[in-house]
Amino acid sequence: xxxxxxxxxxxxxxxxxxxxxxxxxxxxxxxxxxxxxxxxxxxxxxxxxxxxxxxxxxxxxxxxxxxxxxxxxxxxxxxxxxxxxxxxxxxxxxxxxxxxxxxxxxxxxxxxxxxxxxxxxxxxxxxxxxxxxxxxxxxxxxxxxxxxxxxxxxxxxxxxxxxxxxxxxxxxxxxxxxxxxxxxxxxxxxxxxxxxxxxxxxxxxxxxxxxxxxxxxxxxxxxxxxxxxxxxxxxxxxxxxxxxxxxxxxxxxxxxxxxxxxxxxxxxxxxxxxxxxxxxxxxxxxxxxxxxxxxxxxxxxxxxxxxxxxxxxxxxxxxxxxx
Numbered sequence: 001x002x003x004x005x006x007x008x009x010x011x012x013x014x015x016x017x018x019x020x021x022x023x024x025x026x027x028x029x030x031x032x033x034x035x036x037x038x039x040x041x042x043x044x045x046x047x048x049x050x051x052x053x054x055x056x057x058x059x060x061x062x063x064x065x066x067x068x069x070x071x072x073x074x075x076x077x078x079x080x081x082x083x084x085x086x087x088x089x090x091x092x093x094x095x096x097x098x099x100x101x102x103x104x105x106x107x108x109x110x111x112x113x114x115x116x117x118x119x120x121x122x123x124x125x126x127x128x129x130x131x132x133x134x135x136x137x138x139x140x141x142x143x144x145x146x147x148x149x150x151x152x153x154x155x156x157x158x159x160x161x162x163x164x165x166x167x168x169x170x171x172x173x174x175x176x177x178x179x180x181x182x183x184x185x186x187x188x189x190x191x192x193x194x195x196x197x198x199x200x201x202x203x204x205x206x207x208x209x210x211x212x213x214x215x216x217x218x219x220x221x222x223x224x225x226x227x228x229x230x231x232x233x234x235x236x237x238x239x240x241x242x243x244x245x246x247x248x249x250x251x252x253x254x255x256x257x258x259x260x261x262x263x264x265x266x267x268x269x270x271x272x273x274x275x276x277x278x279x280x281x282x283x284x285x286x287x288x289x290x291x292x293x294x295x296x297x298x299x300x301x302x303x304x305x306x307x308x309x310x311x312x313x314x315x316x317x318x319x320x321x322x323x
Contacts, residue, residue, distance in 0.1 A: 003030035004290040005067045007060045007090075009081055011036050011045045012072040014095065018124075019070055020049050022282035028290035035060035057081055061088040068293065070122075071095060075176075076169035079104050082119065086111050091118040093289050096183075097175040097313060098306055105310035109303040118293050120302045121309065123183050125253045127284035130261040130276050131187065134240075134249060137274075138188070142265060144244030149188050149224040151181035151239075153253055154211075154232030164230065165206040172208035174200060174317060178228035180253045182312050184238050185216055185224035191308060192218045195315035201229075214316045244268070255281070 006023055008015055011034060023031040031051055036042035039055035046053035054060040061069070061084055068091035071081055079099050085092050086108070098121040099105050112119035125131070138146060155177060158164050164171045186193060198214035211229030239248035245267030251259060261276040291297065 002294075003028055004091075004293055005065055006031045007054075007063065007066040007069045008034040008045075008051075009057045009060060009069055009071045009085075010073045011041055012095075015070070015072040016045055016048070018282045019072065019286070020045065022280070022286045023070070024049065025280070026283045026286035026290065028294055029286050032065055033060055033063065058084060061085055061090060066090060068093065068118075068289070074163045074166065074169040074171070075100060076166070076171075079108060082108050083111065086115050086117055086119070089115070089117070091289075091293050093120050093122050093285075095122050097121075097170075097179045097309075099310065100170040100175060102307070102310040102314045105306050109306055113300065113303060116299070118289070118297075118299045118302060119306065120289055120292075121306050122285060123180075124281045124285045125180065126183070126187065126281075127288055128255065128261075128281040129279045130249065130252075130255075130263075133261075133276050134247065134263060135188070137247065137263065137265075138240060138242075142245065143240060143242030143247050143267065146188070146240050146242045147222060148241040149185055149222070149238065150226075150241070151184050151224070151252070152227040152235045152237055153177040153180045154227070154229045154235045156234065157210075157231055165203075165208055167207040171206070173210050173229045174212055174313065177230070178212055178214075178226070178316070179309070179313060180236075181224075181226040181228055181238070182214070182216075182316065183309060184252065185226060186308065186312070188238075188240065189216070189218055189222055189224055192220075193224070193312060194218075195312060196223075198316045200317065212316070216312070255279075257283075 033052035033054050034045045035054040035057050042053040069085045071094040193216050196215040196217050200209040200212040203210045213227045216224040236253045237250045238252050248264045257280045263274045
């Protein structure tokens with residue numbers, strides 16, 4: 001079967017460091033071209049990976065040798081270029097957060113469905129085998145009945161001029177790092193989640209949120225305690241606390257390909273550590289995207305996932321007040 005031919009809209013760091021190498025390594029994928037607003041910028045990435053350099057994002061979308069695009073642009077530019085890519089008949093893998101609000105997510109999901117195209121939000125961590133291993137442990141009762149999920153993702157302050165601080169490009173901690181703990185909570189607690197409360201701290205210098213916390217809950221009282229921000233020592237973890245013990249996983253969201261995960265389990269018998277296999281989550285998501293397109297996978301499920309995520313993110317930003 002013919003490989004899925006990819007174009008890349010933008011030369012962001014995550015594209016050059018992680019996704020372009022992954023697209024080259026993934027089964028069923030052929031990266032073809034990379035675009036930037038300036039040809040010299042596109043040429044730098046293209047020369048590094050043996051691709052065609054294209055000046056301008058629309059010029060890449062107009063090519064007939066591209067089946068799908070990967071979009072690593074700032075969040076505030078996602079909607080414009082997702083819409084343009086879908087209009088050009090391209091499947092879309094877009095970096096998180098897909099868009100800043102639920103209404104825009106609904107519009108783009110409807111456009112993708114009407115066109116019969118795959119639109120996927122690139123939560124690459126979901127494609128690392130460590131999380132399936134943890135879920136299997138939970139199902140086996142290693143900590144009893146889960147009661148509380150805790151997760152944090154924080155990074156040190158960024159330098160002035162970093163796009164994460166650009167209010168006009170939908171910057172801010174919630175959309176950059178906060179979406180990871182929210183998506184992880186959904187992975188372990190399921191779809192029955194509402195936002196009980198949240199706090200965001202906005203930096204007046206930048207006009208974007210730089211830190212936040214949220215409390216989510218299911219209808220039966222299973223809670224998720226989430227924290228995130230740009231003014232922290234690095235932390236990327238989640239833990240589950242149950243009736244018989246506690247399980248935690250450090251470096252949950254951004255492990256290097258050669259990282260050997262270690263699950264820490266604490267119970268009445270003491271503490272033990274369980275090593276897991278290293279994995280390549282960027283390669284895995286690229287291959288999964290291509291497989292879904294080429295084998296006629298469930299496009300609708302990805303649309304539903306986008307909407308569920310956007311609804312929770314919107315609720316964390318503006319939680320409803322109690323009656």
